[in-house]
Amino acid sequence: MKGGPGARVLALHLGLIAALFAAQFVLGAYHHTNLARIMVLATYAVGYNLLLGYTGLMSLGHAMFFAAGMYGAGLSIYYLGFGAIPGFALGVACALGLALAFGAFALRTSGVSFLIVTMMFGQAFYLTILYFNQVTFGDQGFILSDRLPAALVDPDVKYNAALLVFAACFLASAFLVRSPFGRILVAIRENEARARLLGYDTYTCKLVVLTLSGGMSGAAGAAYALLFSYVGASFAAILNSIYPLLWTLLGGAGTTLGPVLGTGLMFYLVDFTSGWTSAYLFVVGGALLVLVLFFPLGVMGTVRAKLAPWIP
Amino acid sequence: MSAALLETEALTRRFGGLTAVDDVSIGVRAGQIHAIIGPNGAGKTTLVGMVCGRVRPSAGRIRFEGRDITRTPAWRRALAGIVYTFQVTSIFRALSVRENVALAARRRLMHSPARWLHLDPMALEDRVDAALGTLDLREQEHRPAGELPYGHQRLLEVAMALALEPRVLVLDEPAQGLAEHEIDTFCERVREISSRATVILIEHNIDVVLRLSSHITVMDRGRIIADGDPASVEADPGVQRAYLGRR
Amino acid sequence: MSFGPHLLLALLEGAVTACVLAVTALGLSLVFGVMRIVNVAHGEFYMLGAVVAWFCASLTGGSALGGFLLALVCAPLVVAGLAIATDWLVLRRVNYHPESTIVATIGLLYLLQQAVLSGYGPDARPVEAPIYFRVAFPWFGYSGYKLVVIGASVMLLLGTWAVLARTRAGLCMRATQQDPEMALAHGVPVRLVYTAVFAAGAMLAAVAGVLIVPIQQAHYLMGLDPLLLSFIVVIIGGLGSLRGTVVAAFVIGMSDGVISMFFSPTLAKILATLLVALVLVVRPSGLFGERP
Numbered sequence: 001m002k003g004g005p006g007a008r009v010l011a012l013h014l015g016l017i018a019a020l021f022a023a024q025f026v027l028g029a030y031h032h033t034n035l036a037r038i039m040v041l042a043t044y045a046v047g048y049n050l051l052l053g054y055t056g057l058m059s060l061g062h063a064m065f066f067a068a069g070m071y072g073a074g075l076s077i078y079y080l081g082f083g084a085i086p087g088f089a090l091g092v093a094c095a096l097g098l099a100l101a102f103g104a105f106a107l108r109t110s111g112v113s114f115l116i117v118t119m120m121f122g123q124a125f126y127l128t129i130l131y132f133n134q135v136t137f138g139d140q141g142f143i144l145s146d147r148l149p150a151a152l153v154d155p156d157v158k159y160n161a162a163l164l165v166f167a168a169c170f171l172a173s174a175f176l177v178r179s180p181f182g183r184i185l186v187a188i189r190e191n192e193a194r195a196r197l198l199g200y201d202t203y204t205c206k207l208v209v210l211t212l213s214g215g216m217s218g219a220a221g222a223a224y225a226l227l228f229s230y231v232g233a234s235f236a237a238i239l240n241s242i243y244p245l246l247w248t249l250l251g252g253a254g255t256t257l258g259p260v261l262g263t264g265l266m267f268y269l270v271d272f273t274s275g276w277t278s279a280y281l282f283v284v285g286g287a288l289l290v291l292v293l294f295f296p297l298g299v300m301g302t303v304r305a306k307l308a309p310w311i312p
Numbered sequence: 313m314s315a316a317l318l319e320t321e322a323l324t325r326r327f328g329g330l331t332a333v334d335d336v337s338i339g340v341r342a343g344q345i346h347a348i349i350g351p352n353g354a355g356k357t358t359l360v361g362m363v364c365g366r367v368r369p370s371a372g373r374i375r376f377e378g379r380d381i382t383r384t385p386a387w388r389r390a391l392a393g394i395v396y397t398f399q400v401t402s403i404f405r406a407l408s409v410r411e412n413v414a415l416a417a418r419r420r421l422m423h424s425p426a427r428w429l430h431l432d433p434m435a436l437e438d439r440v441d442a443a444l445g446t447l448d449l450r451e452q453e454h455r456p457a458g459e460l461p462y463g464h465q466r467l468l469e470v471a472m473a474l475a476l477e478p479r480v481l482v483l484d485e486p487a488q489g490l491a492e493h494e495i496d497t498f499c500e501r502v503r504e505i506s507s508r509a510t511v512i513l514i515e516h517n518i519d520v521v522l523r524l525s526s527h528i529t530v531m532d533r534g535r536i537i538a539d540g541d542p543a544s545v546e547a548d549p550g551v552q553r554a555y556l557g558r559r
Numbered sequence: 560m561s562f563g564p565h566l567l568l569a570l571l572e573g574a575v576t577a578c579v580l581a582v583t584a585l586g587l588s589l590v591f592g593v594m595r596i597v598n599v600a601h602g603e604f605y606m607l608g609a610v611v612a613w614f615c616a617s618l619t620g621g622s623a624l625g626g627f628l629l630a631l632v633c634a635p636l637v638v639a640g641l642a643i644a645t646d647w648l649v650l651r652r653v654n655y656h657p658e659s660t661i662v663a664t665i666g667l668l669y670l671l672q673q674a675v676l677s678g679y680g681p682d683a684r685p686v687e688a689p690i691y692f693r694v695a696f697p698w699f700g701y702s703g704y705k706l707v708v709i710g711a712s713v714m715l716l717l718g719t720w721a722v723l724a725r726t727r728a729g730l731c732m733r734a735t736q737q738d739p740e741m742a743l744a745h746g747v748p749v750r751l752v753y754t755a756v757f758a759a760g761a762m763l764a765a766v767a768g769v770l771i772v773p774i775q776q777a778h779y780l781m782g783l784d785p786l787l788l789s790f791i792v793v794i795i796g797g798l799g800s801l802r803g804t805v806v807a808a809f810v811i812g813m814s815d816g817v818i819s820m821f822f823s824p825t826l827a828k829i830l831a832t833l834l835v836a837l838v839l840v841v842r843p844s845g846l847f848g849e850r851p
Contacts, residue, residue: 058658058661060599060661060665105836105839105840106839108839108840108843109794109839109843111657112591112595112596112597112657112661112798113794113798113843115597115658115661116597116790116793116794116798117794117835117839119599119787119790120787120790120791120794120832120835121832121836123783123787123828123832124828124829124832124833127825127828127829128829130825131823131825131826131829175429176429179428179429179430180418180421180422180427180428180429180430180431181428181429183411183414183415183418184415184418186407187404187407187415190404190405190406190407191402191403191404191405193366193402194398194402194403194404195415196386196387196390197364197366197386197387197390197395197396197402198387198390198415198416198419198472198476199387199388199390199391199419199476200387200419201385201387201388202387238783242665245662245665249662279673279676279677281669281672281673282669282670282673284666284669285665285666285667285668285669285670285672285673286666286670287666288662288663288665288666288669289649289663289666289667289670291662292649292653292659292662292663292666293649293652293653293663296659
């Protein structure tokens with residue numbers, strides 16, 4: 001990544017991280033908290049986008065990876081007395097393991113079958129959490145605040161921890177999609193049969209990217225449990241699988257910045273509309289329809305097509 | 313006769329009630345241009361589809377350099393050097409011509425996991441330039457591949473195949489869609505390629521076949537009806553009846 | 560009650576589930592088979608059928624049978640209207656692109672759910688069965704209406720089969736399924752077939768909703784379970800294979816009935832999903848799907 005577009009791309013990504021770091025000194029308490037939450041959720045969207053945007057695989061069950069991270073961290077801290085960092089690590093490991101195991105058979109299908117299978121297993125995972133409600137406390141969930149170090153209550157620590165997790169996943173995804181491996185993912189998205197006849201083991205490539213995507217989603221889930229101190233089954237429900245899809249499509253699938261932007265926009269849109277209507281799901285449903293019909297490239301996809309073809 | 317580089321043994325493929333390829337055994341010797349000809353529906357594309365792993369055989373075996381590859385997945389065969397160019401062009405339409413070829417060229421450079429994350433740009437550029445140059449596609453390298461005229465998309469297919477450094481190159485009707493004056497140049501290119509790789513050529517244009525090939529297999533309705541050097545195949549009365557006569 | 564009668568009861572319950580599931584999943588499978596798209600809002604059409612049945616029952620006041628018959632006419636019509644509108648306003652505009660269709664129908668799912676929530680409310684509301692009699696077994700009495708549901712479902716399945724196999728409309732559908740371009744060249748109005756199939760799939764879901772509501776109550780979130788069960792069924796049966804859909808619906812429905820009764824409904828759904836994983840490992844294209 002030297003000179004030319006490489007330098008610009010690097011500047012763009014580091015610039016975003018720097019801007020997010022600087023923002024904590026400017027923002028009021030309300031937006032400060034919101035932005036911490038947006039960064040955690042954006043990590044989830046970044047992971048989702050690796051799969052949807054760059055590999056062309058749409059998943060409707062990513063909430064299971066988010067929830068695997070969340071429960072892996074939450075349960076180990078709650079029952080086993082893990083510290084924050086081991087808990088986080090275990091959460092990510094759970095998500096990686098689940099994604100690998102799930103991918104191993106789900107990727108035997110393709111196209112809409114894959115979609116259906118992801119949705120089905122996402123729901124089965126949700127039902128499993130409900131079924132073992134004596135351990136997981138089901139829909140009610142449980143709170144971690146009295147089992148975590150006091151430092152994690154400090155909003156500044158929360159903000160910077162969220163930024164750290166986000167920056168790691170965001171930069172990793174930006175690096176990955178520009179690497180030779182990332183180019184193969186795009187080749188799979190464009191024409192998988194051809195990629196296979198160029199000698200690429202597309203099944204393994206898809207399995208690797210699904211595992212990474214699940215791992216990032218799990219990192220987001222684990223971070224959410226730690227930073228907002230709540231673990232609940234609603235994070236495994238279908239709606240939480242639809243959100244990253246919506247964020248990614250809104251911001252622009254297959255762009256590194258899109259999911260981040262989409263998460264922020266949608267967060268404030270829902271925040272704003274829930275002021276005057278409780279049915280924010282109208283907004284979610286309407287947004288999906290409008291995006292598909294009138295705005296299929298999303299914000300950054302449109303920017304790339306019209307203004308700046310160099311952005312990754 | 314020297315041992316064949318690539319052999320099929322009683323290869324058969326049935327689709328429902330139809331037997332598209334019926335008990336076909338051929339041997340392709342190294343360094344040859346081996347043409348497979350026959351009328352539409354003779355089973356040529358299905359046969360090479362089985363050779364490169366796109367189509368699963370119903371029965372029979374395929375051997376490459378003496379090793380049985382009947383069950384080897386398609387991507388592994390491509391990596392071993394059996395490279396296919398599609399009859400119906402199958403390129404990455406949304407990506408640039410250059411990126412299409414680069415995708416093929418990278419495959420040869422990505423030996424170790426570290427190379428999946430970073431490659432030496434110079435080594436890659438050289439290979440891509442060479443492949444694009446051979447097929448005279450340098451001037452169009454930045455266009456999206458889907459925007460190329462049809463005949464040039466076929467050339468891009470061949471360029472991608474070359475960047476993969478094939479040992480056996482399967483060309484499935486490569487001259488289709490080329491203008492009359494482009495065909496001569498194209499034949500030259502194929503002859504150049506054959507100094508580096510063994511070529512299996514499926515082609516309808518009989519002049520091209522007779523000019524290029526050193527060995528011809530004629531198929532009709534899934535079976536081999538003649539097999540040999542061009543002169544003997546051309547003289548074969550069965551072939552005259554079934555195929556050449558209809559020209 | 561000893562084990563034998565208990566099992567009989569579970570099998571009866573399973574048969575009811577299986578029949579209603581077969582009708583619902585058949586709608587999904589028909590749409591996929593002909594149009595190659597998946598309608599994620601399929602469960603909401605089922606839910607709308609149930610809600611319309613509740614409105615019909617409250618309109619006709621005292622007569623449960625009258626309300627039921629009215630619902631059997633109205634629910635499919637209302638839902639078909641909605642499906643036609645969806646087809647014209649959304650699906651045509653995205654050219655039936657599979658992934659765009661899925662995203663759009665997810666959007667539709669939330670819009671319909673929220674619309675019903677604001678118009679009908681968050682409560683689960685019961686609808687009286689149109690006929691009331693009990694079939695007396697030596698060990699327990701069984702609701703006669705459930706047997707009616709089984710009979711009606713079987714007739715619907717046979718009816719759908721007859722339309723597909725024996726009528727000109729069915730021929731057009733099969734031609735479109737084989738090759739839309741070829742069908743168009745032979746004078747099949749492909750666009751009309753698409754609209755009709757999408758509407759027919761939705762109507763099957765709506766009728767299933769009407770049939771189930773005296774057993775299950777109408778609620779705005781009731782669409783999710785049948786959607787997921789239908790997904791399980793079409794994947795096991797082989798996406799697009801109608802025969803596979805019906806066979807798988809009976810396997811899944813019966814096992815759901817038995818496991819729900821002896822263990823828990825949640826466990827039944829989890830196990831059914833794991834069965835899908837098993838099927839995919841052995842046969843990625845489903846039991847009756849076309850092999851690649």
